[in-house]
Amino acid sequence: MPAEADGDAPLAVVEAARQFLSTFKTPCMILVAVSGGSDSKGLLLALHEAIARGFSAFSLSACTVDHGLRPESASEAHAVAQFCAGRNIPHLTRRWLGEKSATGLQAAAREARYVLLADAAEEAGAQCIVTAHTAEDQAETVVMRQSRSRPDAPGLAGMADGMLVDRRVWVLRPFLNQRRADIRGYLALRGEEWFDDPSNANPRFERVRVRQALHDDTRSTTDRFMAATEARRRSSARVADLLERHVAVFERSVARIDPALAGDMSDPDWRRAILSLTAVLGGRRHLPGRETAARLAAFLAEGRDGRMTAGRVVFDRRRSGLYLYREARNLPEIVIRPRQKAIWDGRFLISNIGQEPVAVAGGVDAREFAARPIAAGLPEAIVKRAAKSAPVFSKVGQGALSSKPLVETSIGLYDTFLPRFDLMMANSIAALFGRDRYLAPPVHDVLTEKTG
Numbered sequence: 051m052p053a054e055a056d057g058d059a060p061l062a063v064v065e066a067a068r069q070f071l072s073t074f075k076t077p078c079m080i081l082v083a084v085s086g087g088s089d090s091k092g093l094l095l096a097l098h099e100a101i102a103r104g105f106s107a108f109s110l111s112a113c114t115v116d117h118g119l120r121p122e123s124a125s126e127a128h129a130v131a132q133f134c135a136g137r138n139i140p141h142l143t144r145r146w147l148g149e150k151s152a153t154g155l156q157a158a159a160r161e162a163r164y165v166l167l168a169d170a171a172e173e174a175g176a177q178c179i180v181t182a183h184t185a186e187d188q189a190e191t192v193v194m195r196q197s198r199s200r201p202d203a204p205g206l207a208g209m210a211d212g213m214l215v216d217r218r219v220w221v222l223r224p225f226l227n228q229r230r231a232d233i234r235g236y237l238a239l240r241g242e243e244w245f246d247d248p249s250n251a252n253p254r255f256e257r258v259r260v261r262q263a264l265h266d267d268t269r270s271t272t273d274r275f276m277a278a279t280e281a282r283r284r285s286s287a288r289v290a291d292l293l294e295r296h297v298a299v300f301e302r303s304v305a306r307i308d309p310a311l312a313g314d315m316s317d318p319d320w321r322r323a324i325l326s327l328t329a330v331l332g333g334r335r336h337l338p339g340r341e342t343a344a345r346l347a348a349f350l351a352e353g354r355d356g357r358m359t360a361g362r363v364v365f366d367r368r369r370s371g372l373y374l375y376r377e378a379r380n381l382p383e384i385v386i387r388p389r390q391k392a393i394w395d396g397r398f399l400i401s402n403i404g405q406e407p408v409a410v411a412g413g414v415d416a417r418e419f420a421a422r423p424i425a426a427g428l429p430e431a432i433v434k435r436a437a438k439s440a441p442v443f444s445k446v447g448q449g450a451l452s453s454k455p456l457v458e459t460s461i462g463l464y465d466t467f468l469p470r471f472d473l474m475m476a477n478s479i480a481a482l483f484g485r486d487r488y489l490a491p492p493v494h495d496v497l498t499e500k501t502g
C-alpha cells in the first residue's frame with residue numbers, strides 16, 4: 051500500500067528517530083509497541099536504522115498486543131513477529147484475555163494494552179516503551195479533549211510525549227510531530243507493507259468520528275499543541291510549588307490548607323491544586339467535574355466557617371485553616387488474602403504481608419489514628435471526624451491480627467497513567483502523602499531537571 055510523500059520526508063522520519071535517541075540519559079533497550087499498522091512499523095524500522103547508523107549502544111525489542119477483537123489479529127501479530135525475526139529484534143506477543151464488553155471497549159483495551167506492554171518490557175529487560183502516535187493522533191486528541199474539557203485543563207495540552215504507566219515504565223512517543231503520510235512514504239521507500247486496522251474506520255468510536263471530521267492542518271495543530279504542552283508543564287510546576295508552600299497532609303488522611311488561601315479558587319493553578327487533593331483524599335481517579343468545582347468555589351468564596359462535601363471529601367473551614375478529609379459514608383469492607391495487595395476505597399494500597407486473611411473496614415475503632423494528628427497540632431474535632439473514614443484492620447473471625455498490613459496512599463490520578471507534563475505536581479502530591487517520587491523519565495527534560 052504505498053503512499054505519497056514529500057521529497058525529504060522519508061529521511062525526516064529517520065532523523066526524528068535519531069534525535070529521539072540523542073535525548074536519552076544513557077543508552078538502553080527500548081521496547082517498541084508494534085501493532086503492525088504503518089505508524090508503529092515505521093517507528094520500529096526508523097529506530098532500527100538510526101541505531102545501525104551511530105547509536106549502536108541502544109538495542110530494540112518489540113511487542114504486539116493481540117486484543118482478540120478481530121479474526122485477523124493473531125495472524126497480524128505473527129507477521130510482526132516474522133518481520134522482527136528477519137532483523138534480529140526479539141519480539142513478544144501478548145494476548146488480552148479480559149472481559150470485552152461493548153461499553154468502554156476502547157478505554158478497557160487501552161488500559162489492558164499498556165499494562166501488558168509494561169509486563170512485556172519487564173520481561174524483555176527494556177528500560178522504556180515507545181509508541182508511534184503521530185501528529186494526526188495528536189490533533190484528534192486535542193479536538194476530543196476540547197469537547198469534554200475538565201476544570202483542570204490549562205490550555206489544550208494534547209497527548210503527552212511521555213507517560214509513566216503503572217508507576218513502573220515510561221512510554222515515550224517520538225513521532226508526535228511526524229505525519230502519517232511521511233511515515234508511509236518512508237516504508238514505501240524501504241519496500242515495506244503494513245496492515246490497515248478496519249476499526250480505524252469504524253464510526254462507532256469517537257476518535258474515528260473526530261478523525262473523519264478533522265480537516266484542520268495537522269502542522270498548525272502541532273504548533274498549538276507544543277505551546278499548550280509547555281503551558282501545562284509550567285502550570286504543573288506552579289501547582290507543585292503551591293502545594294509545597296500552602297498544604298500539609300496528616301496521616302495520609304487530612305489536608306490542611308493555609309487560611310490565607312482557603313477562600314479563593316480563581317487562580318487556575320490553585321484550583322487544580324485543591325481539586326487534585328480532593329481526588330486523592332476522595333479516592334477518585336479523576337478530578338471532580340465542573341459542577342462540583344463550581345459548588346466548592348462558591349462555598350469557599352463565602353468566607354465563613356462551616357462544612358460542605360464535594361467529591362466524597364469534607365471541606366471543613368475554620369479560623370485555623372481549611373481541612374479536607376474523606377466523608378465517612380459508603381466505606382467498603384474487603385478481605386485481603388495472605389500475600390495479596392488490594393486498593394481499599396480508592397485511597398490506600400494495602401499489602402497483606404501476613405499468613406492470614408485481613409479484613410479492612412472504615413473507622414470502627416480509630417483511637418490509634420487519632421493520637422498522632424492531635425499531637426501534630428490538628429484540632430481534635432477534625433481528627434475525630436477524619437478518623438471515622440480511616441481504614442481499620444482486623445482478623446477474619448476471632449482474635450487479633452498477628453501482623454499488620456503495609457499501607458500506602460494510592461494516587462489514582464497518576465498511579466496508572468502519569469503524563470510527563472504533570473510529573474512535578476505528581477511528585478509534590480506523592481511527597482505530601484509520604485510516598486517516594488515517581489520514576490524519572492529516561493530522557494533529558496529541561497524543565498523538570500531545572501526546577502524539580
Ligand SMILES: Nc1ncnc2c1ncn2[C@@H]1O[C@H](COP(=O)(O)OP(=O)(O)OP(=O)(O)O)[C@@H](O)[C@H]1O
Nearest residue numbers: 083084085089090113114115116160180181182183
Ligand atoms: N495491538 C497493539 N500492539 C502493540 N502496540 C500497539 C497496539 N495498538 C496500538 N499500539 C501502539 O500504540 C500506538 C497508537 O495506536 P492507536 O492510535 O491505535 O492507539 P490509541 O488507542 O489511539 O492509543 P492511546 O489510547 O494511547 O491514545 C501505535 O502506533 C502502537 O505503537
